[in-house]
Each structure stands twice: as structure tokens, then as C-alpha cells.
Amino acid sequence: MSSPTPTVRFNDRVDAMQPSATLAMKSRAEERRRQGHPVVALSAGEPDFDTPQPIADAGVRAIRNGFTHYTENTGILALREAICEKFDHDNGLSYTPEQIVCSNGAKQSLALAIHALCDEGDEVLVPAPYWVSYPEMARFSGAEPVVVPTRVDNDYRLTPEALDDAITDRTRLLILCSPSNPTGTVYPPEELAALADVLRRHEDVYVVSDEIYEHVIYDAEHRAFASFPGMKDRTVTVNGFSKAYAMTGWRLGYLAAPEPIAQAAAKIQGQFTSAPCSITQKAGVAALEMDKGPVEDMVAAFRRRRDVVVKRLRAIDGVRCPTPEGAFYVYPDLSRFFGAEAPDGSTIEDGDDLCFYLLEEHNVALVPGPAFGEPKGLRLSYASSMADLETALDRIETGLAALR
């Protein structure tokens, strides 16, 4: 006789944590595929391109040359120097290697920054729609995520007024993400300057600026938040290699921060994971040093797909779709279909129901808005082939037209 499964007691913060909705949707789509359904998944957050050859070659060389041991906890000096050079060249920001911490993906960099800065009782401002992990990371640190809504007719950008209203004497951190996952929104420099003006009146508020989509940008200008007057001393800039260099599986991200914050982040990393993979670090140096042609080609392909996706979504009656200027997502507002009746007689109550319906009945996987703190929209990733995008859009069109 098998013994009963013991009840495991978990850490309260683990119990309170939500699993990642984007990963959950990915496995649901894969499960349906395994059952034989021809699912087109537009739910993934990764480029569908291979890592450029010079980067892959540097990784192979690292293995062949036996560069396969532990490295310095914050990353090899050559990589941190190359990152400083990148900040200087791309963002006009001057950092020293002591202010850089390299980690296993920007996700880890974000976790380090949030845990280094936040404590029990602190509030973390998270403009919505937000990337799914920000509130969970804030909560895990003991802080309370405070969601600040934005509006579709303002392209989902946080306004200085909304920021000012949200700040209390418990506010510790603001998390910004431009270009944004999930909306693709890019803040113009003058709007970032206006947010910085508000923050200058609240000197205890720090900023984590997630700039991982910096190079996946179309007609807009990216400005690092730390480059605005007074912001460098209180901003942790997070960036990484996953998106611009199609290196999601290599796991490499980094943060740049005032030295005491970088040291605190390094202390956590030193006890939890240590440095990222040595081979990956060599590949990261090659990425920063290579000719940027492959990145530009990839971004040009994303732009062509964005244009098609936005045009087709806008042509559907009842869909509101801002034009994203960066990343590889669109976030249409589909709330006009909430309350509609599906052909099987069931009611589409909300974004979760709509996503479920589109997956189960029309074999398109998207991610529902509630996961991003903005329930009216859905996230569609156009990091897929044009053929898959056309098929998915045909199905979305048919699926929405069938709702009454």
C-alpha cells in the first residue's frame, strides 16, 4: 500500500506567488499540439531567430579553450568593461565595471535589484499593463506592489500626474519598462523627463528601468532613464542579451547601478547562484563587439510583421489597437467582445475566456490581459513567421466574427 502524500508546508511567500501566465499559456498550447491540434502560438516572449553566428562561435571557442570554470561573481572584467562601453556609446552614461553585475538573464538582474532595495512595508509602483514578473518579485521581497493603471488612448504610458498621485511616504521603487512588454509602447524622451521631474520631488523613490528591448525599436528614440538629470544616482538600469541578440537560452542579463546597490545585488547573487555561465559570458562579449547587421535585420523583420499585424487587427470591427513602437508585442483592447455569446452558447466574460475560446476553438494561443494587470487587452507576440501570423490573424478574425 502506498503511503499518503504528506502535506508540504511552504514558505508563505512561495504560497502567495502566482505562476507565470506566459509560461502557463506556452505549456497549454504545447499540450494541445501534442493532442494533434494545429496550434499557432503567439504567446512566446522570444525572438524566432537563431543567435547570430559570431556569438555562437565565441561560445564554441570558450568551450574548446577550456573557459569552463567559475568566474568572478559579477561577471568577467572583459564583459563588464564591454557593458560600460555600451552604456557610454548607446546611452551617454558613464559606469565603471564595479557598478555592473552580470546575471543569469535580465530576470535575475531584476530580482536582485528589487530584493536589494525593497523591504517589508515598502510600496513598489508598477504601471499596468506590466511584465508579469514585476509584482511577484516585489511581493516576494516583502514589499507591496501598487498597480498604477494607464489608458489605451494614451498608448498605455504612465503620466506624471498618475505617478505623483500614486507616490506615498511608503513608496520605495518605481518600475519602468520602455520599450514595453506587453504593449510595445516606447516613452518619448519628453515624457520620461516629465516623470523624472516628479521623482526629483520625492528623493526616497528609486527606479528600476527595464530596458531589455532597447534595440528592438522602430520609429522611436530610446533614452535610458538614468540619463535624465538626477536620475543616475537612484536608477538601476536592467538590460540583457535575450531579445536584441536572440540569446534567450544562453541566459545573460545585467544591471548597472550606484556602487552600493550593485554591491548589495552582488552579495545576493554570491549566495544564491554565483556568476552566469562562463561560456555565455564570452558569447556576451562577442555580441557587444560584433557588427550589428544581424540585429538590424531581425528588427527590420519585426517591423514588417508589426505593420501587418496592426493593420489586420485594426480592420476587425470592435478591436482597438495602438501602434507599438518597440519590442515584438501588440496589446489590442478586445473588451468590446466581453459579454458576447460563443457559438456553443457560452458567454465570453473576460479576457481569460476570450483567450481560452481562441485557443480551444480556433487554435491560436495568446496571453490574456489579467496576467498583465490590464484586463481589457490580450498580448499577441509577433515573433513568429509571417505565414504563421497570417494564419493566426485569419483565425482570430473568424473567431471574433463568430461571437454574438
Ligand SMILES: Cc1ncc(COP(=O)(O)O)c(C=O)c1O
Ligand atoms: C520586459 C522583460 N524584462 C525582462 C525579461 C527577462 O529576460 P531574460 O531573463 O531572458 O534576460 C523579459 C523576458 O521576457 C522581458 O520581457
